[in-house]
Amino acid sequence: MKLIAKYNRVNIPIIIITLVISSIAFYFMIRYVLVHQLDKDLQIEKEEIIHYVNEKGTLPEATKYKDQQIEFYPAVDNHFKTKYFTEDDYDHPEGEIKSFRKLEFPVSANGINYKAVVKKSMQETEDIIQMILLIVLVVIVFLLLVLFVANRFLLAKLWKPFNQTLDQLKQFNLSSKNKITLGDTDINEFKELNETALIMTQKVMNDYGALKKFTENASHEIQTPLAIIKNKIEILSQSENLERSQLHLIQTINDAATRLSKLNQSLLLLTKIENNQFDSNTSVDISLIVNRCIENYEELAGIKGIIIEKNIQDHIFLKVNDSLAEILISNIVLNAIRHNDQNGKIQIELNPKQLEARNTGNEPQVNTTILFERFRKDTASNDSIGLGLSIVKTICDTYGFEIIYRYSEGWHLIKIAFGNQ
Amino acid sequence: MKILIVEDEKELSESIYTYLSSQDYICETATDYAAAVDKIEFSEYDCILLDINLPGGNGLKILELLKADKKTDGVLIISAKNSLDDKIKGLNLGADDYLSKPFHLSEMNARIAAIIRRKKFEGNSIIQFHQLNIDTLSKIVTIKNNPVELTRKEYELLLYFVSNKNRIISKEAIAEHLWGYDMTGNLDFIYTHIKNLRKKLMDAGGADYVKSIYGMGYKFTLQ
Numbered sequence: 001m002k003l004i005a006k007y008n009r010v011n012i013p014i015i016i017i018t019l020v021i022s023s024i025a026f027y028f029m030i031r032y033v034l035v036h037q038l039d040k041d042l043q044i045e046k047e048e049i050i051h052y053v054n055e056k057g058t059l060p061e062a063t064k065y066k067d068q069q070i071e072f073y074p075a076v077d078n079h080f081k082t083k084y085f086t087e088d089d090y091d092h093p094e095g096e097i098k099s100f101r102k103l104e105f106p107v108s109a110n111g112i113n114y115k116a117v118v119k120k121s122m123q124e125t126e127d128i129i130q131m132i133l134l135i136v137l138v139v140i141v142f143l144l145l146v147l148f149v150a151n152r153f154l155l156a157k158l159w160k161p162f163n164q165t166l167d168q169l170k171q172f173n174l175s176s177k178n179k180i181t182l183g184d185t186d187i188n189e190f191k192e193l194n195e196t197a198l199i200m201t202q203k204v205m206n207d208y209g210a211l212k213k214f215t216e217n218a219s220h221e222i223q224t225p226l227a228i229i230k231n232k233i234e235i236l237s238q239s240e241n242l243e244r245s246q247l248h249l250i251q252t253i254n255d256a257a258t259r260l261s262k263l264n265q266s267l268l269l270l271t272k273i274e275n276n277q278f279d280s281n282t283s284v285d286i287s288l289i290v291n292r293c294i295e296n297y298e299e300l301a302g303i304k305g306i307i308i309e310k311n312i313q314d315h316i317f318l319k320v321n322d323s324l325a326e327i328l329i330s331n332i333v334l335n336a337i338r339h340n341d342q343n344g345k346i347q348i349e350l351n352p353k354q355l356e357a358r359n360t361g362n363e364p365q366v367n368t369t370i371l372f373e374r375f376r377k378d379t380a381s382n383d384s385i386g387l388g389l390s391i392v393k394t395i396c397d398t399y400g401f402e403i404i405y406r407y408s409e410g411w412h413l414i415k416i417a418f419g420n421q
Numbered sequence: 422m423k424i425l426i427v428e429d430e431k432e433l434s435e436s437i438y439t440y441l442s443s444q445d446y447i448c449e450t451a452t453d454y455a456a457a458v459d460k461i462e463f464s465e466y467d468c469i470l471l472d473i474n475l476p477g478g479n480g481l482k483i484l485e486l487l488k489a490d491k492k493t494d495g496v497l498i499i500s501a502k503n504s505l506d507d508k509i510k511g512l513n514l515g516a517d518d519y520l521s522k523p524f525h526l527s528e529m530n531a532r533i534a535a536i537i538r539r540k541k542f543e544g545n546s547i548i549q550f551h552q553l554n555i556d557t558l559s560k561i562v563t564i565k566n567n568p569v570e571l572t573r574k575e576y577e578l579l580l581y582f583v584s585n586k587n588r589i590i591s592k593e594a595i596a597e598h599l600w601g602y603d604m605t606g607n608l609d610f611i612y613t614h615i616k617n618l619r620k621k622l623m624d625a626g627g628a629d630y631v632k633s634i635y636g637m638g639y640k641f642t643l644q
Contacts, residue, residue, distance in 0.1 A: 220501055226523045227430075229523075230524075231526050234527070234594075235436055235440060237591070238443070238588060244635060
């Protein structure tokens, strides 16, 4: 739920309830004031009638004006109380039933008791109350409308710095090394948010950088002891009169050292790619590299009876690092040879949009969606270290290339779309 | 043939020394920048093995010194950094080749041989081994004047063998030399490759030079 929706869910009912309660209170208050005013008028009329009776000794004429009517009724005695009340009555000039405010009081003329009734139409009062209620209603509607518009536009504007910060954080990418740039805001909360976001991303980047640096340094430091091990094995293996069991031991040590060294070099390469330590400011003729790679591995493929068919368009230039391009393509070609059948086929196609490599081979045993993850490998070829495709993927990511793997009807397909480059 | 090994890691330096000495090179070692500069100033080497990261100075500086003195010593950079920058800088400063650690001694040996061949035997590009004759310029191989038709990789393999004659070369050293660092996993195809080369050499009238050493690899030898 959006913050504004949550806020409105509480705010709008409260506003409506407050307004309704206050308009009801308002209604009763105005009604009380107006009726009080009517009662006062009736009181004045009463005093005038009594004054008239005292002076003239007769009753004044009963009048039937529109707004004020006086009526006299014979009464048994004059002991009943003076009282104000509201009553519906027949309105003579209008000819319909209407609400009246009445005052009845005892009056005596010439020794005869009368009940005098002065009544005033409440029509005007009702009209005023209606008008006031209408105004209140209009105000409520107007207020809600204003609130709605304010939420729509004012709040959108108020939250703009927040949304900008959010967008920046979403786009924040550790490996791209781009610092986030946050807009200015005079709202304290957002200011604090921005400051915290800046500090956090900076810290994350520093930690990430330190980790990368550590990986790189560790890999470098491992190289030298590895070099010593491998070279000593090489010298040891040159010794005369080694027994078979000793040769076997040397071979096993050598295999393990080789594996370790490849692993280390691959990890180092991955780290370096991710650290953007490869310049890619010049355009590289990819066609040349693809042709060279195929030529390099053609004999290797030939040993397995694999035929490489190629359809390479000339002079396709990409802005990449040539070493990385070479690693990328040779990994793909090698992969197509390694995971191929005896006497299989490889088709390599290059055009300005994409590089496609197909090869025959068994259906992959692993889930192909995680094919590009590190240390994932087909169980069938347990001797690979499982970093080749991950290197391919990392290089593609670096240059914004899209890489797709598919297997259908006995063919593996790896497609690299160059995108906008 | 004189070689200077500039390498601060004692064990590595020793391994290189042992391997190269057995290949009939005369080796000298320097373990820091100052010692290396001293040696370079006072004598000439056919090839200098140069580590970039040295105590007391950067190996690239030594390249600059060589260039300034107009010396023609061949230089093979060996570096643990495997950094492209170093490689490009080194080659621009006049180094002949670049090898990153860890490397096979046989690979290093082949690279040194290639550097010396390029530097020293101007006009004389023929390598001879027994009845085998390799012209490294025209890339023509003959045995007793019979031409041997080799594929590109077979030729490279033969050259690698001859550079490391009488030494055991491991399968992965061969694989890496022929196809580069990316080669991992099953290396059984090397066997097929070597079988083909062997057969071609013997068909042309050569001896069976390639001996298979159980578990270890291969040796190119007359015995």
